[in-house]
Amino acid sequence: MSETENKTENGSMESAGECTAGDTKDDKGLGLGVIFFIVAFVVCFLSGTLLFPKLLYSKKEQPFNFDHALHVSEAGDCESCHSLREDGSFLGIPKLATCLDCHAEDPMGETEDEAVFVEEYVSKEKEIPWYVYSRQPDCVFFSHAAHTEANGMDCVTCHGHIGESTSLKPYEENKITGYSRDIWGKNIFGIKKHSWDRMKMDDCAACHKKETGHKGYCFQCHK
């Protein structure tokens, strides 16, 4: 028998089954099907929301913990360390030399993290290999000066309340793209409650549209 004929026969058998759907035997099959569907849905949904992010992102610990709140209270504000250079470019995460403006060869406090800092980096004169949560893809040009200087925005709008944190969360890297999880946002569905939850291109464009009336041309934020 050819394949087509086989299919036709099966098809007619199924339709015959539907005709006798009133049988109690078939009802049971339907109930089992519904249960199977619900169970399968729950399994897929949970693995998609709980397991998938774990598989997608690799977790990396920072070299040692950094207490932002303590440093802000000692040094002043964000700009004390994360400042603009004289040519208007952004310094980003400061180099060791900036740390040494205040820190010396001997630890200032008694935390274990500072001991690591002094032993591993200060005495060896090695830069600290921080993971940058807010690192954008290479094709992105972001001007801090345009936002903070020319338009008076504050750091919190995009970076959140990191200045009030006492510990660093693990850095999560998307295994496929290599980007930080903070770009997509913590929420796997991409739901956004605060302006700093997500920092994808659409988020930049939405704010630009709102504030300037135009999303901007490609080269405004690309390089």
Place this chain on the structure above:
Amino acid sequence: MKQENNKAHKFGMVIDLDKCTGCGSCMVSCMSENNVPFKEDESNKKDSITWMRVYKLTNGKSFPDTEIVYLPRPCQHCGGKGDHGHSPCISVCPATATDYGYDTGIVSQIYTRCFGCRYCMGACPYHARYFNWWDPKWPEGMEKYLSPNVSPRMRGVVEKCSFCYHRYQAARDTAYYEGRDDIEEHEYQTACTTACPAGAIVFGDLNNPFHKVHQIVKPDPHPDTRNKHVIGKSRNPKVFRLLERLGTNPKIYYLSEREWVRKQGDNYLDGEWDEIKNHHGSSSHG
């Protein structure tokens, strides 16, 4: 935003072909400035990438009347018909990987958006666009010399001259920091301009009468009387653009004292050139 209240820029270039010696400094500086990958065999022109390319022109006469001229050709940053931003490449891109910056007049190219269909390369009348047939490969250690301000490209995307846009971005950053609304002429100059030992390339804002490029080109603010699609035709009789009558409105102007050089700007039929050669932009009857 503040800078958008200002009059839009229209960055452009005028290249003095009588000064150009064909040394190729512009090509070299462009490649190193913009992380343009070089190939094992750079003479293979189907594979090599030259955002800025120097062409050799000759008057076709035999000795002793032979004359040679070198013509550097970056992306022409066309404004399109009527200078409305519909450049040939932009209007065919199905991915919006290239767009027209109405604030600068610069045609962008976004490598992460491009999927390499190469329509733009077919549309460009100036062969200014190049396709990456291979991933870029730099000799070991050389990747440390790459500019962090320019994103390197991968296999399968098109790239082209950006008028060193990262230099504009950097200049604006400085202006913001110093609380200025706009940048100075000298703050934003392309790599080829600064590298040219003969000073043949002049770069600046064609909309700004104080900029040298404007003073040399004297662009006609009105549409050309012969072709309404042509905007910004030079009022300087020694200045011409490539394939000007197409109405692509390039922002690269060329300057030469010699008539045969100016005639090389297009393929003229017999007798056409005599009509065109004395036709220049003019604001009086525009």
